[in-house]
Amino acid sequence: MKYRGELLRINLTDKNIIREKLKADIFFNYLWGRGYASKLLLDEMNPAVDPLSPENKLIFALGPFAGTPLPATSRMMVVTKGALNGLIASSNVGGYFPFELQHAGYTLIVIEGKADNPVYIWINDETVEIRDASHLWGKTTSEVDALLKDETHPEAKTVEIGPAGEKLSRIAAIIIDAHRAAGRTGVGAVMGSKNLKAIAVRGTRGVSVISSQRLKDYLTKIYERVKKSGGVTMFRTYGTTRTVRAINSIGAFPTHNHRDGFFDEYLLIDGENVNKEILVRNGSCAGCPIACNRISKVYWKGEEYVGGGPEYETLWAFGGQTGISDLHAVTYAHFLANEYGFDGISLGSTIAALMDLFESGIIGEDNLPFPVKFGDAEAMINLIHLAAKREGIGDLIAEGSYELTKHFGHPKFSMSVKKQELPAYDPRGVKGMGLAYATSNRGGCHVRAFTVTEEVYNTDDPEYRLKYDDKALIVKELQDKQAVVDSLGICSFARTIYGVDDFSEMLEVTWDIDLSPEKLLKCGERIWNVERLFNVRAGFTREHDTLPERLFKEAIKTGPSKGEIYDKREFEKLLFEYYRLRGWDENGVPREKKLKELGII
Ligand code: SF4
Known part of the structure; x- marks a missing residue:
């Protein structure tokens, strides 16, 4: 195996900066990105801490393909205990920062503690500095991006918070390259609570994947798919x-x-x-x-x-x-x-x-x-x-x-x-999304299990979206798969070009890592359970796995879903079935047997 990943641990309280090798026993079981960071959070932090306290950790995590020529694989997850609701938060973002960070040599940055005064971090390949940011405090995100390019390097890429994060708004985002957002769960407030205004990075060290004919052939195959994909054309056009x-x-x-x-x-x-x-x-x-x-x-x-x-x-x-x-x-x-x-x-x-x-x-x-x-x-x-x-x-x-x-x-x-x-898909008109929202590990969220694809786009039955049927199984399987996608740093929109089989092949041709599709999906299930365990330890139970009352009681008034509510009894049945499929008890707590089977305990 050629893979060597590095983690940068920066403590803002004592200004200590440490480099650590990524642990193979973690990435073989929890992958990279969201999975690695979630495991780290569960192991190193008390899930009951105040998300805005120095005890919370803020992790920027990339996948194993970041910075490589594989298309749509340089996404980043921001993982922390979210300020909005106290759940384990992981917010996904693209832009140019993740690519640059990997070229500087780092797959994860773990921010700990709290600076006394506003600071920013400047990463210039091996050189890492914590710098004063008092002149940036109060500035908007595009102003910060421009100022940091001026004072570090014109090619530097940045992540920053705006006034919302500084003022600890619980709906504050972290902005990347001035206009891409790691938006959800209040990650910007966590960054603000640490007095961390921004991170700027310049990376010139490259990423030395295996240079083989197999990788070249694989890239040719993928670019052929990109060329032919109707989904890609649609995304590019609109x-x-x-x-x-x-x-x-x-x-x-x-x-x-x-x-x-x-x-x-x-x-x-x-x-x-x-x-x-x-x-x-x-x-x-x-x-x-x-x-x-x-x-x-x-x-x-x-x-x-x-x-x-x-x-x-x-x-x-x-x-x-x-x-x-x-x-x-x-x-x-x-x-x-x-x-x-x-x-x-x-x-x-x-x-x-x-x-x-x-x-x-x-x-x-x-x-x-x-x-x-x-x-x-x-x-x-x-x-x-x-x-x-x-x-x-x-x-x-x-x-x-x-x-x-x-x-x-x-x-x-x-x-x-x-x-x-909740995001922009009304569960009264797409029933699977209701269970997906209710059981999402970070609160109302559409990307953890985007059932719309199965319920609307990939079916010949126009009424399927309004049936409760097998939606528990669909939600569970999509959640596990998405945990893999996020942990490999792959963009969700690349679903039009990649499947899980591809992920195994990609690991092999880039890093000589052997993880079969079955093993990858098992990792996805493991990640989901680790996140759930974190949330259970933070005090969340079955009563939180629900939907807003309006969706149960008030019908859609007009349009093709007119008259639809989310039937409460059907919801309870789905939730029960979902817990059963997950191997959790009736309160939504992972059973010991399941945790042992997954090797979590
Ligand atoms: S598909 Fe769009 S969001 Fe995804 S990596 Fe490409 S440009 Fe970024």
Whole structure:
């Protein structure tokens, strides 16, 4: 085996910097990226710690293919105990930073402790420095990116937090290269709690994979697939933006804080209109021929703004969920989320919850600086500015929808699972997503088990999405597979070119590592159980594995899923079956037998 990975451990309290070799017994059982980092977190940290305390660790973790010529394999996971809900958090991101980090020689960075004053870390191949960042504090993410390039190296790649992370907003993101977000679970607040404003990296050491004819042949095969794949063409042409049309057409596009599942004005925020109205050009993550990123130009109040995005999720969160169809306003909100360092999904959905409280008469203008009605783009933009400053109602928005609605005595208006706002697939119209949300190890999340592919795209039965049937098995299998994908650093959108068999072949042709598809999927199951164990030890139980009450009680009002609710009894049956398939007890706790079988204990 040729593989040699290195971990950089940086303690911000005592400024100690240590390099460690990655342990083969960990990566053979938990892989790299999300798996390796989750195992490390469980072994080294008390899951009950306050996520904003120095005892929490913040890990940036790459897969084994980062920095290699294999396309779409340089993604990074940010793993920590999340500030939003106290669950194990892992937030996925691309851009150029991960590629550069691997070329500097590091597969993982583990940040520990807390700096006395704002700092940033400068990694220049072997040289690693902790530097003063007081001049960066208060700056937006693109300002930080530009300043760090000036003072380190013009080719440096960066991760940073904006004002949201500094002010410990529980929905703060970590931004990569100024416009890619490790968005979910409040990882930005964890970084802010450590007084760590940014990391800049310059890597020139290269990645010495096996240089063999087999690797060359494999690359030829993959690039042929890229050329022929209809999915790749779709991603390159529209990014994720055309999903608006696809999901609205089945009536599973949540609107007005999930009051409905169909948005009349969807064409205004759909991919076709994005391309026609605001798209400047495509962008890509390092070495990715799919190039699904969007660079757009919009106008707001007569000013021109250019930035990365939008994505499907933000077109929904700042669009359908808030009832806003002004594409320029929606995209500008996406830009602002990146500049201030917020998670777009949580921010948009929290504003939607506030609008819902207002329109329901629960709060009035005495609670607010201005009326906040659904569809009011100007109110949304102003609320984002207030949230970044944590000023007035903005202070509550920065806490996320659960804390905001609880403050006003109506937490059921928060469309969240385990306090994390649900993404843009209404489970009333795609039943598998309900179980996927309820059982996700990081709270409401669509990427841990994206059942939409099986329930909508890969079936001839148009009613399959509305059946409960075998969805427990589908969710379990997708969760295990996704844990593998994330732990190998592979982009989820590369599902159009790679399968699990490919992952085994890729490990062999790059590093001479023998891990069969069966072993990889077993690793996925092991990772899922380690994460669950962390959450159980952090105090989470079956009662947290549920959905917002609205989805059980209020039917979708219009569109192709009209009349659909999420049947509570069916949900309970699915959850029971899911626990059984997982080998967990009736409270959702992994049984000793299962943990022993997986070698976790
Ligand atoms: S498919 Fe898109 S998000 Fe994924 S690595 Fe390529 S450019 Fe990045």
